[in-house]
Amino acid sequence: GEDVEQSLFLSVREGDSSVINCTYTDSSSTYLYWYKQEPGAGLQLLTYIFSNMDMKQDQRLTVLLNKKDKHLSLRIADTQTGDSAIYFCAERTGRRALTFGSGTRLQVQP
Amino acid sequence: NAGVTQTPKFQVLKTGQSMTLQCAQDMNHNSMYWYRQDPGMGLRLIYYSASEGTTDKGEVPNGYNVSRLNKREFSLRLESAAPSQTSVYFCASNRQGGYNEQFFGPGTRLTVL
Numbered sequence: 001g002e003d004v005e006q007s008l009f010l011s012v013r014e015g016d017s018s019v020i021n022c023t024y025t026d027s028s029s030t031y032l033y034w035y036k037q038e039p040g041a042g043l044q045l046l047t048y049i050f051s052n053m054d055m056k057q058d059q060r061l062t063v064l065l066n067k068k069d070k071h072l073s074l075r076i077a078d079t080q081t082g083d084s085a086i087y088f089c090a091e092r093t094g095r096r097a098l099t100f101g102s103g104t105r106l107q108v109q110p
Numbered sequence: 111n112a113g114v115t116q117t118p119k120f121q122v123l124k125t126g127q128s129m130t131l132q133c134a135q136d137m138n139h140n141s142m143y144w145y146r147q148d149p150g151m152g153l154r155l156i157y158y159s160a161s162e163g164t165t166d167k168g169e170v171p172n173g174y175n176v177s178r179l180n181k182r183e184f185s186l187r188l189e190s191a192a193p194s195q196t197s198v199y200f201c202a203s204n205r206q207g208g209y210n211e212q213f214f215g216p217g218t219r220l221t222v223l
Contacts, residue, residue, distance in 0.1 A: 004152065031209055042200055042214035043153070050209070088152060097143055097168060098212060100152030
């Protein structure tokens with residue numbers, strides 16, 4: 001079955017790096033995604049990684065994928081107050097719909 | 111491009127009332143989805159439509175019906191609302207091919223008293 005788990009809360013200081021972790025159970029996942037949700041808004045795709053990749057970097061964002069352990073992480077370098085939001089990990093398997101984790105609330109302190 | 115739009119933004123219902131949540135996308139996407147989001151939980155799939163004229167149940171379909179009116183529009187209906195349906199509802203549509211990004215609407219916050 002499909003199950004995606006994340007820690008619920010992370011607090012960092014402005015300028016530090018943030019690392020948000022996610023574990024998933026479905027080894028047939030094709031794509032894994034990170035979405036950002038700001039208060040009162042819908043979800044916005046931040047980045048994604050294909051299952052045959054180990055790492056992907058996109059400006060301040062680095063995604064690491066460990067397929068053996070079914071572990072995905074999102075690193076945000078030089079975290080800013082504007083990065084405060086809920087971050088969702090999601091996987092896509094054979095179905096077109098996504099399975100989401102419960103979200104990690106990132107709080108950035110000035 | 112407006113992307114994915116949803117109406118209404120907020121709604122309060124009494125137990126037993128019915129209502130329809132509307133969703134439309136202008137990106138010519140084939141697939142559309144309805145999710146609900148509850149505190150401390152991720153988004154859970156209610157129903158989806160892979161293409162015009164088809165709908166399928168997701169993880170939590172009980173108490174809901176959907177209609178894929180045309181390629182643009184996908185509505186969600188609550189026939190007899192219950193307090194357990196208090197939630198934020200998101201509609202999404204999917205780009206075919208590539209990395210299959212899903213685009214989300216702004217959400218409808220529904221309270222059932």
